[in-house]
Amino acid sequence: MYLIAKQPYVKVERIVRSIEQINIEHERTMYLYNEKIVTEHREFHIKDVMDMSYRIVGGKGGLLYLHTSNGVYSYTVKSSPNRFIEEFKNHIKA
Template sequence: MDLLATQQCIKISQEIGWTEKRTIETTYEMKLFNDYLLVKKEKFPVTSIFDISFRKKSQTNDIGFLYLHTNSGVRTYFIKEEPFSLIEAYEKLKLERPELR
């Protein structure tokens, strides 16, 4: 399997201590291969993906949203970097494989 593109995503959680509340950001990668998209340990076959879109303000530090539209619903992921390379690789894959259209 060839790795076509990666996208860094963020998991945001909060911890409450005795005197403070902390926000913790953990990063992980979304990886697009020829036949599937891997997010943590979850695999999405490319045949089950309808579209990948995102919404993010232009400020670099703002957190945006990446939307993965699948046949089992829409999944939302937090991102800091715009996912142009992931979306471009997915669109190219759709053009190369007619069954994905």
């Protein structure tokens, strides 16, 4: 197994208290290997990932979607994941 690409993403934790809401951002990384895609808490076998897409949200960053055989998973990104998506598509073509 070898690393092909990696993509930073953010997990936002919202804490609601009686008079305030606090957002805590956890910086994480998604890894594309030749056999699987790995996030902080999930692993997707490469054959189970059918596609990836990206939607810009608010002009700064957006959502990276993994379309899998078990559903669609979204990840918040602060930078464009276009290179990561391109590497994935090139890998599954090969």
